Amino acid sequence: MSKKQTLVVIGNGMVGHNFLENLVASDIKDNYDIVTFCEEVRPAYDRVHLTEFFSGKSAKDLSMVTEGFFENNNIKIHLGDKAVEIDTRNKFVTSAKGAAISYDKLVLATGSYPFVPPVSGHDRDNCFVYRTIEDLEAMTEAAKSSKVGAVIGGGLLGLEAAKALQDLKLKTHVVQFSPRLMSAQLDMGGAQMLANKIEALGVSVLTGKNTTKIIDGDNCKHKLVFADGSELETDIVLFSTGIRPRDEIARASGIEVGARGGIVIDDQCKTSDPDIYAIGECAVWKEQTFGLVAPGYSMARTVVANLAEQYAVFEGADMSTKLKLNGVDVASIGDAHAKTEGALVYTYQNGADEIYKRLVVSQDKKKLLGAVLVGDASGYGTLLQYTLNNIDLPEHPDTLILPGRSDESVGLGPDALPASAQICSCFDVTKGEICSAIESGCSSMADLKVETKATTGCGGCSALLKSVLDSELEKSGITVNTDICEHFAHTRRDLYNIIMVENIKSFDTLLEKHGTGGNGCEICRQAVGSILASYWNDYILKQEHLSLQDTNDTFLANMQKDGTYSVVPRMTGGEVTPDGLIAVGQIAKKYKLYTKITGGQRVDLFGARVDQLPLIWEELIAAGFESGHAYGKSLRTVKSCVGSTWCRFGVDDSVGLAVELENRYKGLRAPHKIKFAVSGCTRECAEAQSKDIGVIATEGGWNMYVCGNGGMKPRHGDLFATNLDKETLIKYIDRVLTFYVRSADRLQRTSVWMENMEGGLDYLKSVVIDDKLGICSSLEKQMQHVVENYQCEWKTTIADESKLKRFRTFINSDKTDDNILFVEERGQIRPANEQEREHAAVAEEV
Amino acid sequence: MTKWIDICASDDLQADSGICALVEGQQVAIFYASKDKTVYAIDNYDPFGKVHVLSRGLFGDIKGEPMICSPLYKQHFSLLTGACFEDNTVKNKIYPIRIENNRVEISLEG
Numbered sequence: 001m002s003k004k005q006t007l008v009v010i011g012n013g014m015v016g017h018n019f020l021e022n023l024v025a026s027d028i029k030d031n032y033d034i035v036t037f038c039e040e041v042r043p044a045y046d047r048v049h050l051t052e053f054f055s056g057k058s059a060k061d062l063s064m065v066t067e068g069f070f071e072n073n074n075i076k077i078h079l080g081d082k083a084v085e086i087d088t089r090n091k092f093v094t095s096a097k098g099a100a101i102s103y104d105k106l107v108l109a110t111g112s113y114p115f116v117p118p119v120s121g122h123d124r125d126n127c128f129v130y131r132t133i134e135d136l137e138a139m140t141e142a143a144k145s146s147k148v149g150a151v152i153g154g155g156l157l158g159l160e161a162a163k164a165l166q167d168l169k170l171k172t173h174v175v176q177f178s179p180r181l182m183s184a185q186l187d188m189g190g191a192q193m194l195a196n197k198i199e200a201l202g203v204s205v206l207t208g209k210n211t212t213k214i215i216d217g218d219n220c221k222h223k224l225v226f227a228d229g230s231e232l233e234t235d236i237v238l239f240s241t242g243i244r245p246r247d248e249i250a251r252a253s254g255i256e257v258g259a260r261g262g263i264v265i266d267d268q269c270k271t272s273d274p275d276i277y278a279i280g281e282c283a284v285w286k287e288q289t290f291g292l293v294a295p296g297y298s299m300a301r302t303v304v305a306n307l308a309e310q311y312a313v314f315e316g317a318d319m320s321t322k323l324k325l326n327g328v329d330v331a332s333i334g335d336a337h338a339k340t341e342g343a344l345v346y347t348y349q350n351g352a353d354e355i356y357k358r359l360v361v362s363q364d365k366k367k368l369l370g371a372v373l374v375g376d377a378s379g380y381g382t383l384l385q386y387t388l389n390n391i392d393l394p395e396h397p398d399t400l401i402l403p404g405r406s407d408e409s410v411g412l413g414p415d416a417l418p419a420s421a422q423i424c425s426c427f428d429v430t431k432g433e434i435c436s437a438i439e440s441g442c443s444s445m446a447d448l449k450v451e452t453k454a455t456t457g458c459g460g461c462s463a464l465l466k467s468v469l470d471s472e473l474e475k476s477g478i479t480v481n482t483d484i485c486e487h488f489a490h491t492r493r494d495l496y497n498i499i500m501v502e503n504i505k506s507f508d509t510l511l512e513k514h515g516t517g518g519n520g521c522e523i524c525r526q527a528v529g530s531i532l533a534s535y536w537n538d539y540i541l542k543q544e545h546l547s548l549q550d551t552n553d554t555f556l557a558n559m560q561k562d563g564t565y566s567v568v569p570r571m572t573g574g575e576v577t578p579d580g581l582i583a584v585g586q587i588a589k590k591y592k593l594y595t596k597i598t599g600g601q602r603v604d605l606f607g608a609r610v611d612q613l614p615l616i617w618e619e620l621i622a623a624g625f626e627s628g629h630a631y632g633k634s635l636r637t638v639k640s641c642v643g644s645t646w647c648r649f650g651v652d653d654s655v656g657l658a659v660e661l662e663n664r665y666k667g668l669r670a671p672h673k674i675k676f677a678v679s680g681c682t683r684e685c686a687e688a689q690s691k692d693i694g695v696i697a698t699e700g701g702w703n704m705y706v707c708g709n710g711g712m713k714p715r716h717g718d719l720f721a722t723n724l725d726k727e728t729l730i731k732y733i734d735r736v737l738t739f740y741v742r743s744a745d746r747l748q749r750t751s752v753w754m755e756n757m758e759g760g761l762d763y764l765k766s767v768v769i770d771d772k773l774g775i776c777s778s779l780e781k782q783m784q785h786v787v788e789n790y791q792c793e794w795k796t797t798i799a800d801e802s803k804l805k806r807f808r809t810f811i812n813s814d815k816t817d818d819n820i821l822f823v824e825e826r827g828q829i830r831p832a833n834e835q836e837r838e839h840a841a842v843a844e845e846v
Numbered sequence: 847m848t849k850w851i852d853i854c855a856s857d858d859l860q861a862d863s864g865i866c867a868l869v870e871g872q873q874v875a876i877f878y879a880s881k882d883k884t885v886y887a888i889d890n891y892d893p894f895g896k897v898h899v900l901s902r903g904l905f906g907d908i909k910g911e912p913m914i915c916s917p918l919y920k921q922h923f924s925l926l927t928g929a930c931f932e933d934n935t936v937k938n939k940i941y942p943i944r945i946e947n948n949r950v951e952i953s954l955e956g
Contacts, residue, residue: 486908486909517910518906518910519862519879519881519882519905519906519907519912520906520907521904521906521907521908521913521915522903522906522915522920524906525904525906526904543861546863547860547861547863547904547905549904550904550917551899551902551903551917552917555902559899559917561897562897563897563918610902805858806860809866809868811854811865811876812853812854812867812868812869813867815868817898819897819898820897834896
């Protein structure tokens with residue numbers, strides 16, 4: 001074995017980090033000792049979603065580094081240390097803090113810096129750029145004493161920055177030098193439509209303004225003076241006037257740089273020094289630089305392949321983009337400006353709905369060269385495939401952008417795509433790769449996401465991915481049977497709708513009218529039992545519902561491995577009085593129960609025989625407790641931190657809200673269990689972002705997260721809405737939960753429900769916030785019904801003599817099950833294991 | 847002659863669900879299919895969980911064959927043969943059972 005070589009990566013931004021991830025996942029991982037320099041104090045984070053920092057995401061949320069990544073892969077990272085010089089002859093790198101590292105191979109991923117035009121006054125206080133988390137933190141601080149903000153630069157990033165200023169509650173202006181916004185991507189018509197839409201959102205747009213100087217303002221901190229003599233007053237100035245490659249280390253070390261900056265690379269991403277590569281925004285390839293992350297990732301893959309001695313070349317990148325700016329859909333594809341010789345243009349403009357679409361096609365009308373979409377970017381995926389795969393256009397290309405006519409018959413079916421077609425550009429997943437994943441057993445969107453990573457970047461390809469999946473499954477003859485079981489040829493959702501529309505109140509009626517015969521089984525019985533409980537919220541042990549409940553629901557307790565049950569009284573928000581705690585303790589002691597604190601901030605009492613359950617509950621109810629519904633597929637707990645009432649850092653009363661929410665939703669039956677948490681500040685001690693519904697207090701109100709999960713497959717909750725007052729928060733939770741109850745599959749947690757939802761988070765927002773389906777009032781009404789019909793199931797049961805009969809161990813004897821055996825451990829009981837049982841049996845015989 | 851042992855009133859049965867009886871020291875799970883007005887009896891012991899809990903499982907049928915689903919690990923047992931649907935090496939004991947004059951009677955001989 002030869003000695004390991006050293007590989008040094010300068011820069012731990014998105015591209016540098018992506019390179020490391022690719023490298024450690026490759027076969028050549030063990031050939032290298034890996035060292036990386038990171039000038040910033042934080043390792044790689046998601047700059048693309050930087051704006052979300054203002055809508056509640058923390059620096060930690062934005063991090064791209066999985067826990068333990070550097071340690072587990074033996075990568076030495078020099079954090080907060082800048083590499084300043086490369087000695088290419090002796091092959092070592094020196095850093096600002098004095099580190100000197102020898103290398104065999106070197107990768108430059110130094111990124112870019114924001115360009116600030118040299119207007120006088122550009123370096124005044126409260127003039128910022130928009131690149132790093134430190135920039136954002138400084139802006140946030142300055143915003144506290146400001147009223148007005150202006151972004152100089154109306155490109156893509158500038159408009160994102162304007163959103164950030166708005167989120168900071170500043171009156172926001174965008175100042176653009178060119179006569180149109182997003183001048184690189186949009187034509188005049190598209191830009192005008194975009195400007196209208198952005199102004200409608202309260203951002204003022206000034207175009208054709210050349211800022212000549214920044215001086216003291218009269219009413220604000222600054223005054224921008226423009227070449228045409230006009231002026232604008234503002235407290236904060238944000239420059240977003242383009243980026244420049246960071247090539248200073250290459251210049252200082254004699255590595256070739258381009259005429260307009262950037263480290264020159266060839267098709268293998270090699271610089272003028274054969275042992276040094278450059279990737280991402282610092283590189284210039286065929287006189288082009290790439291300010292998007294996807295081409296940088298593509299370069300990173302190329303370098304890893306070359307190090308592994310596989311043939312790979314970087315072939316440039318498609319600079320098409322699709323994004324949502326302040327809720328406005330904008331997309332640009334290929335040659336949007338029709339610069340190709342002989343190009344023809346189709347334009348569709350709908351002033352009423354503020355939609356603008358433009359197609360650029362070749363002279364013979366056979367190929368799509370480019371497109372611009374504003375206000376409705378739903379055709380982006382299809383149009384992009386036309387250009388990327390050079391597919392022949394339909395006879396009348398305008399059918400692709402005209403409303404009503406652009407239905408599926410002219411849209412591009414997934415079968416028209418070649419296997420090489422790139423479906424997911426973020427992770428470079430081709431249709432061929434998706435097809436082989438399907439062949440090897442993936443049959444759902446969730447499977448494909450795990451297997452191929454497709455749609456897990458920007459998510460823009462999810463509709464296309466779904467259509468490929470459906471088409472492939474259909475072709476391979478796999479009919480995906482979505483029937484809930486052999487007794488009903490329906491999905492859970494169908495059954496829900498049938499019950500709702502036909503007002504069905506019992507399983508027997510449903511089975512008779514819509515079943516396929518037979519007596520049902522544990523699958524349909526439980527599912528229907530759950531739907532009936534969600535919709536009508538009847539007492540679940542009513543005679544007609546009794547046979548639908550699994551043992552936990554039948555006995556209102558959780559069966560454990562030895563056939564005994566555990567008992568969980570509700571402690572809303574994790575709050576319990578000393579007297580309550582004493583009562584629980586005394587009852588546990590009396591019945592010799594094992595006690596443990598649960599993850600949901602309450603006490604679980606184990607080892608109760610079925611015949612003891614009513615006795616235990618009689619005492620718990622007398623002490624003021626009610627059912628904790630730990631046995632049901634229903635709302636479990638609303639966890640909380642102690643909040644502003646006691647905590648020095650608390651921003652709002654998290655316990656108070658948690659108690660209110662738990663009392664509102666307790667007893668709600670759902671396709672699966674539901675957990676909430678409320679944190680009183682962004683330190684997030686209640687871990688709300690790992691819950692089905694998470695709420696975090698901020699200075700501006702409550703931030704709401706949805707569809708998080710801990711457990712086997714952890715999922716970070718999605719930020720659903722920010723700065724809500726309590727009434728709006730409750731309204732949204734009502735709607736989200738009822739929509740989940742109505743539409744999820746059986747035993748599907750909210751996290752998986754979200755993963756499988758076509759349109760994902762944006763769709764859920766459109767249903768719940770914008771009322772796209774017109775069902776919000778019905779969703780709220782249904783929740784109100786559930787809330788009003790809440791009952792403590794244990795209270796009802798204790799009061800009904802006929803129900804108590806069920807809790808006898810034997811119908812014909814007062815004896816109890818003598819097979820239940822406990823032994824003592826750490827001062828409490830636990831079920832005896834098999835050996836201990838045998839031992840006890842022998843002892844008894846003797 | 848089969849020896850029938852009296853267990854309980856037929857009103858004590860739970861429609862489409864189970865109860866448990868202690869018959870000469872044996873735990874027997876008893877299910878009543880309301881649609882077919884048929885009663886079934888199977889050993890209450892769950893051979894997978896190794897505890898006596900089958901009476902507390904969910905009742906139903908698979909392809910027309912009445913079955914009980916274990917509340918612990920969800921295996922299915924035929925109420926006609928006692929056979930486990932998931933593992934053909936496992937079979938629970940089935941007992942003859944009937945309703946006579948509104949009384950439920952069982953035989954341990956079967």
